[in-house]
Amino acid sequence: GTGPYSLAEHKADQYIKLVRFKGYVSRKEPADGTFGERKQLPSEIDFIPVPDNNTRVEGAVAGQYDYADGLPIEAYDRLQKSGKSAPVLLPDLGWPFFAFNLRAGPMSHLKLRQAVAAALCPADMLQAAFGDKKFYNLDAALYPKSYGWHNEEGAQVYNQHDPQKAAKLLKEGGYDGAPLRILTSHQYEFHYQMAEVAKACLEEAGFKVQLDVVDWATLTQRRGNPKLWDIYVTHSFFNAEPATYSSYDSSSPIGWDTPERTKILNAFLSATDEKQREQAFAQVQKLVWEQLPYYKVGSFAWLAAANRKMTGVPKIGWPVFWNAEVSK
Known part of the structure; x- marks a missing residue:
């Protein structure tokens, strides 16, 4: 070397x-x-x-x-x-998120993902996971303000905690009462703590929730099989380049593959000017909150x-x- x-x-x-x-x-x-x-x-x-x-x-x-x-x-x-x-x-080093299974099961239906987004209570979830507010930020943006990628597109979908709205979306989405399987692990204790609070918020809205708590190796194995999970809990650091996130790849366990994703992502990837790339990424963030391949819970310090x-x-x-x- x-x-x-x-x-x-x-x-x-x-x-x-x-x-x-x-x-x-x-x-x-x-x-x-x-x-x-x-x-x-x-x-x-x-x-x-x-x-x-x-x-x-x-x-x-x-x-x-x-x-x-x-x-x-x-x-x-x-x-x-x-x-x-x-x-x-190190403040705002990473972000926890709930990844949705868009390939099979209830989370393959947008209305039901919207119901989850309406029901979730990120303020309570972050409080349970990190305690003091110096360890976390309640923030919808996919990048903190210290990054040029920061924008507020789609923020209205975040931190709703509206069980009545979620219940209405459940009905519109034809929810059949099947357990929503959330895959999590004690490997990262804050994952489990967030999942516990999320379970209560989702049940308040009318979901039946099943927490599948496994070791991290089993989680990474199971998420490769869309028949075994509906949501899995994970986190990432803030990458300097958004294009490096695997969650935008249609081959990831999430399986986000819509014509809109392809169009918006290609526009971002083909932009060369810095300002144009930042504006294009704002449209990526907007689409994330519209189509909900995942739900960003907030950001955390390391x-x-x-x-x-x-x-x-x-x-x-x-x-x-x-x-x-x-x-x-």
């Missing part, structure tokens, strides 16, 4: 060891996120998988790691009090922890350590 570090050793489920790549020549511009100078300050970088949340938090609080990523938000106050590690809070004596690690979603330095 040509990066500042090379792979020295990998032991499955134990660690990945990187060492300085001796042939690397850095750029000279000041470091800015992933751009600019890469000084190769650490002689070695070890990545250690710690799948258990509690173990990861305890290790961060105790100063066992120089950087711990993907921590539960409940750990924020403990990290603030820790003399070893400081919390690193919590990590960093050694209080360490500098040089940018506050970004995919941390890099080539300029990291720990003072003695």
Whole structure:
């Protein structure tokens, strides 16, 4: 490779060891996120998988790691009090969403997806999943205001929590009372917490709801079979380029494949001028809220922890350590 570090050793489920790549020549511009100078300050970088949340938090609080990523938000106050590690809070890093099965079952009918959208209560769902408002934002836009892609098209469909309207749409859509199967997992606890609240809101509107709680590997397997689910709960980070989201692909488990999608998406993909692309993406967002291939619940912050004596690690979603330095 040509990066500042090379792979020295990998032991499955134990660690990945990187060492300085001796042939690397850095750029000279000041470091800015992933751009600019890469000084190769650490002689070695070890990545250690710690799948258990509690173990990861305890290790961060105790100063066992120089950087711990993907921590539960409940750990924020403990990290603030820790003399070893400081919390690193990255606002609006990702967004949870409910993906609809457009290939088969009740969610293949637009009226019933509209009923779900009318019934859902994202304010309550986010509160249950993330607690303090500093950890989440109630926002219909598919990108936060810090992105050029931000727009307000279709926002009126979001955060309705109107069980009477949902019940009317259920009747118009010919809902037969079959259980709405929501596929979720404890792998990401906030997925499950949102699904629990969504179940109550949907039942209030007249849906029968079945929560299918499985491990993440089983979820990713089942969502490939449209006979096994109606909604699955997932999340994504905000990609710099909207075209990279698989949910817009007709071959994804969602199966969004309408003439309108093809026309609007092609217009976006063929636009070359930045302003034109932003305007074209606004039409993509409008169509998402009109046809509802998925329902964006909101946006959430990401919590990590960093050694209080360490500098040089940018506050970004995919941390890099080539300029990291720990003072003695």
